[in-house]
Amino acid sequence: MPRYALKVEYHGAPFAGWQRQKDQPSVQGGIEAALAKLEPGSHTIAAAGRTDAGVHATGQVAHCDLAQDWEPFRLSEALNYHLKPAPVAIVDCARVDDDWHARFTAIERRYLFKLATRRAPLTLDDGLMWQVRHPLDVHAMQAGAKQLLGRHDFTTFRSSICQADSPVRTLDELRVEEHPASHGQIFHFHVRARSFLHNQVRSFVGTLERVGAGAWHLDDVGAALAAKDRAACGPVCPPQGLYLAAVSYPSDPFS
Secondary structure, eight states, X not given: OOEEEEEEEEOOTTSSBSSOOSSSOOHHHHHHHHHHHHSOSOOOOEESOOOBTTOEEEEEEEEEEOSSOOOHHHHHHHHHHHHTTSSEEEEEEEEEOTTOOTTTTOOEEEEEEEEEEOSSOXXXXXXXXXXXXXXXXXXXXXXXXXXXXXXXXXXXGSOTXXXXXXXXXXXXXXXXXXXXXXSSEEEEEEEEESOOOTTHXXXXXXXXXXXXXXXXXXXXXXXXXXXXXXXXXXOOOOGGGEEEEEEEOSSOTTO
């Protein structure tokens, strides 16, 4: 059966997350239903990462196996037709080898988190950013982020229901940028690693927000990491500012 890689973009607000649910809408379930319109029967797709409820994606990658030998552009167009009106789009599609796997072949994942500081409600970016009402110190957050880089036991920064076998991960990038804003401040948190623990990125951002607000000292970040205790983590920020931005492979299937 031919195997296809799909690059997927979605707005996470209407979904209970990526993973198929029995009684709630999911991104996976929506794409599998669209595939069934093209080739009747049950379909199971695999993704590079299972995003939580409310989390968005601009570069999620999944793969599917089909009976028919589809031209990739035609397959993406047909899927997009059947995905309407759900806020999900197949932005690229490619034929891949039979042993290629969206999750297990991946060598890196990149996340982006968007945060806005302003007192007035968000309008254009409502649901697409985390809003806090107080200003933040970008330099303090950048200094705090540097303490988390490298290979560590990230028990403090993973969910209590995380199913990963080990809390040890290598964090390759945690970069905080401030962007121009007509009102308040806008921050982008760029996070890169081979793999992540459940709620790890949101735990990082929630902790760094406390540093930027002055509620945490820089030393508190290192102490929280060293504690290897979930109770030492800062507040976990909400999902609406988080985006799965890109997934990398030894060879780009979409090039």
